[in-house]
Amino acid sequence: MLRDEFDFITKIKPKIAHQPSLKKGIGDDAAVFEGNSMFDELICMDTMVEGVHFTKETMAPFMIGYKALAVNISDIAAMGGVPTYYLVSIAIPNDWDEKELKEIYEGMKSLGDKYSVDLIGGDTVSSKQGLIITVTVCGKIQKESSLYRSNASPGDFVFLIGEVGGSAAGLELLLKHGLHYPYSNQEKQLIEAHQYPIPQIEAGKLLASSKQRISLNDISDGLASEANEIAEASNVTLYIDYDKIPRNSFIETYSEEKQKQWILFGGEDYQLIGTIPKAFYSEINQTFNQNGIQFTIIGEVSSGDAEVYLINNHAKQILPKKGFNHFNKGE
Amino acid sequence: MLRDEFDFITKIKPKIAHQPSLKKGIGDDAAVFEGNSMFDELICMDTMVEGVHFTKETMAPFMIGYKALAVNISDIAAMGGVPTYYLVSIAIPNDWDEKELKEIYEGMKSLGDKYSVDLIGGDTVSSKQGLIITVTVCGKIQKESSLYRSNASPGDFVFLIGEVGGSAAGLELLLKHGLHYPYSNQEKQLIEAHQYPIPQIEAGKLLASSKQRISLNDISDGLASEANEIAEASNVTLYIDYDKIPRNSFIETYSEEKQKQWILFGGEDYQLIGTIPKAFYSEINQTFNQNGIQFTIIGEVSSGDAEVYLINNHAKQILPKKGFNHFNKGE
Known part of the structure; x- marks a missing residue:
């Protein structure tokens, strides 16, 4: 168990970058790397855990999906960017059925459609206990505009x-x-x-x-x-x-x-x-x-x-x- | 619980894309979208779950980290691409200590250094049971070279x-x-x-x-x-x-x-x-x-x-x- 998340992140944060296109790594809402001549690329990743960030008593499946995407889009907003794509990895315990899982994806889609963000990948695996949903969002930002x-x-x-x-x-x-x-x-x-x-x-x-x-x-x-x-x-x-x-x-x-x-x-x-x-x-x-x-x-x-x-x-x-x-x- | 993962993915796969830069969404090893004039961007995401993909009896922490990154780099390889960045989200149960967690990141770093792939973001959260590690890897591929x-x-x-x-x-x-x-x-x-x-x-x-x-x-x-x-x-x-x-x-x-x-x-x-x-x-x-x-x-x-x-x-x-x-x- 981690005693101090901030302290741990400092420990694992790389000292050097291999890729010359990297502009901002760990330490802001999203990472920034060189895109094309007009835009740079943004990327961030957030996880929501059943029993830690939500329960079935606080959130319906649709809301869980909506919020899992919203918190990542918010990280793109905090860089001044526009979201473009998202990927979803979901670890599913035995007590969740396919109807509920579909509703989670519908919750994400409802928000994704609003901001024109496309689902482009991810993974589905089994969880031993508790549903865990991890979302990665890509975005873009006009060059020299990132709000660090x-x-x-x-x-x-x-x-x-x-x-x-x-x-x-x-x-x-x-x-x-x-x-x-x-x-x-x-x-x-x-x-x-x-x-x-x-x-x-x-x-x-x-x-x-x-x-x-x-x-x-x-x-x-x-x-x-x-x-x-x-x-x-x-x-x-x-x-x-x-x-x-x-x-x-x-x-x-x-x-x-x-x-x-x-x-x-x-x-x-x-x-x-x-x-x-x-x-x-x-x-x-x-x-x-x-x-x-x-x-x-x-x-x-x-x-x-x-x-x-x-x-x-x-x-x-x-x-x-x-x-x-x-x-x-x-x- | 999902009866059929492939069937479920077909159900959640978007019918249309909002972003004109998308070249390949769900349905291959990695997604592909328009990058700069020379390269397109690749992105993929894979999750490993304790008790499903590994146990402490089959993998030491260093190996878990190494493999979590390796399986994603392999997805970039399967598109003909070169990996550039990775993000890690880790859900941590009570029975894992900080030393073990550090070793997981060291395992990733050892492989990341070999392929010049930089850790640029992620999340750390609590898990109710079982360690869950999700890795997103970005990569690039020369235009018109993707191996679909x-x-x-x-x-x-x-x-x-x-x-x-x-x-x-x-x-x-x-x-x-x-x-x-x-x-x-x-x-x-x-x-x-x-x-x-x-x-x-x-x-x-x-x-x-x-x-x-x-x-x-x-x-x-x-x-x-x-x-x-x-x-x-x-x-x-x-x-x-x-x-x-x-x-x-x-x-x-x-x-x-x-x-x-x-x-x-x-x-x-x-x-x-x-x-x-x-x-x-x-x-x-x-x-x-x-x-x-x-x-x-x-x-x-x-x-x-x-x-x-x-x-x-x-x-x-x-x-x-x-x-x-x-x-x-x-x-």
Whole structure:
């Protein structure tokens, strides 16, 4: 068992690259390598495990497929790219039948069709226990447009695309009552945020086409964790103003403590967090306004150690790089 | 649980492609899409499951890593391509420690370094039971050189690169005696054929550079299964002469019945089977001779139903599309 995933990845990360076409290997949302004269190639890979990332009580097969593809498309969005192809490997235990498996692929297809992403390969194998679905997504990005985590500089604004907190709140409801409970409309919105995250492809494209120095990360492991990744990759300090973080309006009836947990550490909203040069703010703000995409300044970048501070009630405290594992609370 | 993997793949295979750059989707060893002006991109994905494809009694961690990458590189070889990058997703159960996991990545790195293939991404997650490792390999191929399964035509020769039967024999020994038994030198050779398959990248490159109409498939699921895939994709009949199939010399002391099972249905030798126009035989035979690669004509292609016949002792019989699942004999 791994004690520290980040530490392990550092250990296995290659020191040198053999292929001269490699532009970005391990350490960002997707890898980047030389494509043709106009575009570079993007590729990323994510796995969802039954009992770790979902259960039959939290997700119907269609949703599992949808989400397995969505989280990968979100990684392409976080590079400013456009998804093109996907491959699926699925390890199937005895207690899943062919109808359910077909629904998983239909869930992927529904999202794939929306973004014109084609299924082009994969594998099907047996699992001893628990369904495991691994998706690889390829994408493309106009040359010199990749939005790396390492692009943040002192003086930049920190921004958020969309709003956070909904997915974790929805999951808490699902874990408590299951998939078929008579939820209120408000609760249904939260559950949908968990089951059907919307990859921010349009936002990523708008940012990439600006050709500015922008850092970007998608929020899979929680805002705290992803902000820390930008701070580490760019070797800067991020200050985030808690009150400025747009929260899913449907969580506002819950306790402030719960909201804070969901907003900062809940994750799985698959929104985007990033930094832009201040001089570029009014232009990009106008672009997002025109396109009807929620764009909010939530903090600033300073020189200093690779850390993130949260400013709340006139106090600042370190925002640790930790997510919140809902299925294995003891670990 | 899937009753028929091939049938299921047919059901989920997309009817149309959104991306105009796609040249070959599901249905060959790797997918092919438009790259730059000289090369096209290749991509494939394979999964190995503890208890299904390996156990701690048959494979040390280093070997598991080596083989997980090798089987994917073999798919690139079967398209005539050159591997460039790989991504790894690993689902880790509690009974695997960090030292073992590091050895898995070292096994991949040892092979990756040999073929100049760079690790560029992936994922690490928890598994409820059994280690599951999924590898995606990217590659490239000179334009108009892909060796599709659908390229076989009546009148072609059927050929085999290398020799078969060793891997299945080695696995039978491992399942009987485990990893640490005092094996004879002959037995060690068979075990090595199972643990360290050698992807036929050089052979694939030689075939691709000929720019001839060649079909090619790597032998993962057994010669019978892979020959049937060529017959189906090309809609032709293959006749294979059993006595002409080169067998691993170390299996020759076993019963003829066992040898036949291993040669036809054992699989995992990761050799290449394919077809070439007869007129091209002497040229390609000379090329392989000069490069010291075993190249053998084992049969012919005829018009007719998409089937494979085995000729043995002056009799011909249908060679069914079935592999041999060593770990789940009851299924």
